[in-house]
Amino acid sequence: MTTATTTERIYNFSAGPAVLPLQVLEKAQSELTNLNGIGMSIMEISHRSKAFEEIIARAEKGIRDLLNLPENYHVLFLQGGASLQFSMVPMNFLSKDRSADYILTGTWSKKAAKEAKRVGPVNIAATAEDGNFKRIPRQEELKLDEQAAYVHITTNNTIHGTQWRKEPETGNVPIVADSSSEILSRAIDVQKYGLIYGGAQKNLGPSGVTVVIIRDDMLKLVPDGLHTMLDYRVQVENKSLYNTPNTFGIYIIDLVCQWIRDKGGLAQMERENEAKAKLLYDAIDATDFYQGHAEREARSLMNVTFRLPSEDLEKQFAKEATAAQLDGLKGHRSVGGLRASIYNAFPREGVEALVSFMKEFERKNG
Amino acid sequence: MTTATTTERIYNFSAGPAVLPLQVLEKAQSELTNLNGIGMSIMEISHRSKAFEEIIARAEKGIRDLLNLPENYHVLFLQGGASLQFSMVPMNFLSKDRSADYILTGTWSKKAAKEAKRVGPVNIAATAEDGNFKRIPRQEELKLDEQAAYVHITTNNTIHGTQWRKEPETGNVPIVADSSSEILSRAIDVQKYGLIYGGAQKNLGPSGVTVVIIRDDMLKLVPDGLHTMLDYRVQVENKSLYNTPNTFGIYIIDLVCQWIRDKGGLAQMERENEAKAKLLYDAIDATDFYQGHAEREARSLMNVTFRLPSEDLEKQFAKEATAAQLDGLKGHRSVGGLRASIYNAFPREGVEALVSFMKEFERKNG
Numbered sequence: 001m002t003t004a005t006t007t008e009r010i011y012n013f014s015a016g017p018a019v020l021p022l023q024v025l026e027k028a029q030s031e032l033t034n035l036n037g038i039g040m041s042i043m044e045i046s047h048r049s050k051a052f053e054e055i056i057a058r059a060e061k062g063i064r065d066l067l068n069l070p071e072n073y074h075v076l077f078l079q080g081g082a083s084l085q086f087s088m089v090p091m092n093f094l095s096k097d098r099s100a101d102y103i104l105t106g107t108w109s110k111k112a113a114k115e116a117k118r119v120g121p122v123n124i125a126a127t128a129e130d131g132n133f134k135r136i137p138r139q140e141e142l143k144l145d146e147q148a149a150y151v152h153i154t155t156n157n158t159i160h161g162t163q164w165r166k167e168p169e170t171g172n173v174p175i176v177a178d179s180s181s182e183i184l185s186r187a188i189d190v191q192k193y194g195l196i197y198g199g200a201q202k203n204l205g206p207s208g209v210t211v212v213i214i215r216d217d218m219l220k221l222v223p224d225g226l227h228t229m230l231d232y233r234v235q236v237e238n239k240s241l242y243n244t245p246n247t248f249g250i251y252i253i254d255l256v257c258q259w260i261r262d263k264g265g266l267a268q269m270e271r272e273n274e275a276k277a278k279l280l281y282d283a284i285d286a287t288d289f290y291q292g293h294a295e296r297e298a299r300s301l302m303n304v305t306f307r308l309p310s311e312d313l314e315k316q317f318a319k320e321a322t323a324a325q326l327d328g329l330k331g332h333r334s335v336g337g338l339r340a341s342i343y344n345a346f347p348r349e350g351v352e353a354l355v356s357f358m359k360e361f362e363r364k365n366g
Numbered sequence: 367m368t369t370a371t372t373t374e375r376i377y378n379f380s381a382g383p384a385v386l387p388l389q390v391l392e393k394a395q396s397e398l399t400n401l402n403g404i405g406m407s408i409m410e411i412s413h414r415s416k417a418f419e420e421i422i423a424r425a426e427k428g429i430r431d432l433l434n435l436p437e438n439y440h441v442l443f444l445q446g447g448a449s450l451q452f453s454m455v456p457m458n459f460l461s462k463d464r465s466a467d468y469i470l471t472g473t474w475s476k477k478a479a480k481e482a483k484r485v486g487p488v489n490i491a492a493t494a495e496d497g498n499f500k501r502i503p504r505q506e507e508l509k510l511d512e513q514a515a516y517v518h519i520t521t522n523n524t525i526h527g528t529q530w531r532k533e534p535e536t537g538n539v540p541i542v543a544d545s546s547s548e549i550l551s552r553a554i555d556v557q558k559y560g561l562i563y564g565g566a567q568k569n570l571g572p573s574g575v576t577v578v579i580i581r582d583d584m585l586k587l588v589p590d591g592l593h594t595m596l597d598y599r600v601q602v603e604n605k606s607l608y609n610t611p612n613t614f615g616i617y618i619i620d621l622v623c624q625w626i627r628d629k630g631g632l633a634q635m636e637r638e639n640e641a642k643a644k645l646l647y648d649a650i651d652a653t654d655f656y657q658g659h660a661e662r663e664a665r666s667l668m669n670v671t672f673r674l675p676s677e678d679l680e681k682q683f684a685k686e687a688t689a690a691q692l693d694g695l696k697g698h699r700s701v702g703g704l705r706a707s708i709y710n711a712f713p714r715e716g717v718e719a720l721v722s723f724m725k726e727f728e729r730k731n732g
Contacts, residue, residue: 012405012411019406046382080445207614228452244382246572
């Protein structure tokens, strides 16, 4: 084994797994062989030890406090990513006689609807697939069913760079939301949601932990006979410790929550995220050389997607940006172009560096 | 955030998550903010990046080389632990018309059989529950079905401290094995197995990764219509990257495999594990003060379970051992007594320290 060379850290625009706060990484690094003086690594202690029980309780409280969760919401730390939630949600809430509404705003919501159809009837309440998911459906387009078990939305669409900036009105039907790529990036009105889920690897921590926030009354819908690991009731009753969870991932989530709290909480995160996104969107709008993929009203604060006049220029842009320590800007193949992912931990200075780079690139190639 | 105090590392007998090689922890620590000079942490890079592709390919090759896997075996890095495999195995291989044999040797094999019964017919080919799972069933006790899809065994029983030191003879029926608490601790005859699975948190790495080794012909049994994440064919086709895996966990597994290889591979691991276990079992057998839980022929090389003359003495032993930097020795509540888990990374010096402690404890209290 060789020792890493110590070059500087770069600006990392990866869509996920994504940049984490340097303070969190340094804290984890300082105690990786010896957690808080106990003589063992966080990776080496039982999930039922006192040391880990404190960590998972603090991680839960961190999410609770930041989102201001009412008591009737449970916080779970599961495995399998959002993709396994695509299946667990309908397994727990749907049946042959109980349907759900799905609003399609991109690749991930389509995948969620596909798994739901294996379990019960699915009503596609609206889709934005015309125009390659550039927009979020308007309220008057939604064909909602008042009897639905839930309305499923993807609150931020990582690939296309769109975001529900305000939840759809769903009456008495709870929203079930995949918030993988925006969770804890801003304050939300949690009461509208029956369940919120998200892979941790964008705003919360490393990959391999799925955070699920579930309103207690949703558990009444769960049928008997589900496989144990796929039953939300089991996970709630066992406080995420039915079996061994991803202990290291939960430890990092705890540290990330502390970091957000120390910065001023979700209101401050939202202000910073809005300011970062505005810098980039203003740069895009200032010239015809750059064209945003998403419609203005649907623009994401987390993933900024844009095109250049030609694919050759886009390739050149990504290559030169990487050389300038601005990494991970190549867009997803289903959209093309460039994508700047600027999650909570992405620093404003990195956005400013990208804006400067964009101006210089246009000057040379525009 | 505070900085950890730097006390010494202790001897950690935890049953899992368990001790890791200090060299692996120090390597991960040295590059936690900057992986191999790329300017990003292992936790911050895309699972589709070149840097991570190299890591997952090397982790797979590490397991392949150590186990000497033939080409017709696939290696997967999944999530959800052995507990989710309890469900995935029958979902993929059982049906209303195709049964499986389960041999019950402890808590975990009972749980595996319980999930299988949700899917199809299960034949309990033998159980060692009489006498609280002190032994492994003998070949002549097994009521095997020649038509079974597979025979399920738990190769090492963490809670009870027993181990299949030689696989049962199953004819043409493949063995499906939960090897969570012994995988990579010794060489095995892989050809007897249709599938081997294990949570990583004992011999392989941190919790949150499940290693699945699957023989190609087993995939023919998989029915259509399974939920995508639960379908082994999807995971094989996508080489564990259908969605974002636990990238950090896979990185540690890669380092652990390198560490085992550098030590001399599985033959050397087995020699060391046998020698460590012998030290402890000899100490137990040298006196009536200590009584092993498992029958001699069934004794595990990984988890050594033993009792003292009274529960009060057992409590006192665990407490004084912890004070002497010998941690995690309290037995599982379903067996009681003490348990010393001495996986690959547990050092021989720690076993020697425990043996000395045992002698001294008996001298004072015997």
